[in-house]
Amino acid sequence: MQPSKGNILIVDDTLANLHVLTQMLTERGYKIRPANSGNMALKSVQSTLPDLILLDIQMPEMDGYEVCEKFKADNKTSDIPVIFISALSDVFDKVKAFSVGGVDYVTKPFQAEEVLARVETHLRLHRLRQELIQSEKMASLGRLVAGFAHEINTPIGVAVTSASTLQVYAKKINKLLEQEEVDIDELVSALEMIDEGANLTLSNLERAADLVTSFKRTAVDQTSEQLRLFDVKEAIKDTINTLHNRFKKTAIEIHITCPKDFVIYSVPGAFEQILTNLLMNSLIHGFDEGKNAGVIPITVRREGKHLHLEYSDTGKGIAPENLEKIFEPFFTTHRGMGSGLGMYICYNIVTRQLHGSMTCDSTLGKGVQFLIDFPFERM
Ligand SMILES: Nc1ncnc2c1ncn2[C@@H]1O[C@H](COP(=O)(O)OP(=O)(O)O)[C@@H](O)[C@H]1O
Ligand SMILES: [Mg+2]
Structure with a gap:
């Protein structure tokens, strides 16, 4: 069996229409959930979210515009593309259809190729949009990594430099001790340099360790x-x-x-x-x-x-x-x-x-x- 190309909720009070659309889209590999009223549609999305909604305008009780407004007002469903279905004979207010959040419309009687093309286009647009959002999230993670690399450079650099001065003064002390008469002043000053170098190394490594800790927390958390x-x-x-x-x-x-x-x-x-x-x-x-x-x-x-x-x-x-x-x-x-x-x-x-x-x-x-x-x- 082919994997489903998308979940589509079809809302129409005319059973014949539901039937035609269901058949047309099922043949093309879509998974269809039919609903014959606005209330049923609103209930149906509570269990599984569809990827796209085909919504009839003329329906008793609650018309398509109102159902669409309800979808758009609910955070869970506000992003799902809604394509309106209107009959040629209906008074169809296009401006209203778009202003309540519809992305497109198809007209009855249905032209199979047109319905399929519109459904496919909006599903693709919707996926593209989700991908862009995902890549923006990844980009922000990228910025975090770049910022961190930049930030940790300074303390590590300072620590390396001061660790190497430790080495220089350690050698110097060795030399001093090899002499027959040890110059105490020079020895003390070398030891002071070592003390200073050790402090600098330590404080910079501590700063680096702090950065790693907070980076670890934020990077892991962000993903x-x-x-x-x-x-x-x-x-x-x-x-x-x-x-x-x-x-x-x-x-x-x-x-x-x-x-x-x-x-x-x-x-x-x-x-x-x-x-x-x-x-x-x-x-x-x-x-x-x-x-x-x-x-x-x-x-x-x-x-x-x-x-x-x-x-x-x-x-x-x-x-x-x-x-x-x-x-x-x-x-x-x-x-x-x-x-x-x-x-x-x-x-x-x-x-x-x-x-x-x-x-x-x-x-x-x-x-x-x-x-x-x-x-x-x-x-
Ligand atoms: N603190 C702010 N001060 C001024 N304008 C802001 C501020 N935050 C957001 N904006 C405005 O909101 C717009 C949308 O922000 P955002 O969604 O983060 O997009 P972007 O930062 O990519 O432009 C910005 O382009 C800017 O015009
Ligand atoms: Mg921004």
Whole structure:
């Protein structure tokens, strides 16, 4: 048996239509789930999510537009492409069909090739979009690795240099001791150099070890969606640590206000990815690639079984006409440089993975403010 090319939910109150479409698409290797009313369709998606929905407009009780609006309002189903079905004889409001979130439409009586072409195209577009989102996530991991490599270079370099001076002075002491009359002053000064060199080696290796620890945590977390206990303040610090080389040459100050020992059971990778995206956006968009100075206050509060995060920056802010678009996939004011997926990914992590909410407010010229709230298990 051929593997299924995709799961399609067909919603139509006319059984004959359901039948024709089911047969047409099954023959081409699609898996079909029929529903003969809007309510049935809404129930049906609760068990398995389809890859695409074919939705009749004219239906008793709840019409197609309304069903589509319900799909789009639900985070679980909002991304599934909806193709409307309209009869030539229907009064079909195309503008309304697109404004409620439809991506396309087919008309009855069906032309098999046309229906198949549209279904295939939208399934392909949808997959492409998912792939882009995945590659953006991988790219952010790539940036993390690059940043880490850069960051660990300095302490390792210093440690190597000072370890080699240890060797030089150890040899020098050896030589001094071979002489008949040992010059105590020189011996003491060589020992002092060794002490200094050892301290420098140690502190730099400690810094490198710290970096490895926080990198290990963030890199592993960013690639997994695992739930574990973690300290919120530590996670924020780890994230800032991994972005250190992007922020160190700027006059941007990050202020963290977070309760001590605030340990939650949640997905640390998700939490860190949200922060990374917000911080990178403040740097790039808010503070013009770090050319401008400013402050990023991050405030975390515990509210019962919810974590409440207030993230803001004192950067350029977002124009009112763009504000409502920033959570849309591919919306960017940095065309050619940004993917426009950062905020979309954040929004999805918060609403889908963490089952919380995320909003954004901004005054042009004054900066942005993001409010994030999600439930967690307390141990
Ligand atoms: N802190 C911020 N300050 C100003 N503009 C922002 C900020 N964060 C996001 N934006 C705006 O939102 C848009 C979408 O952000 P995002 O989804 O991360 O895409 P990208 O960073 O690739 O452009 C940005 O292009 C920018 O216009
Ligand atoms: Mg971004």
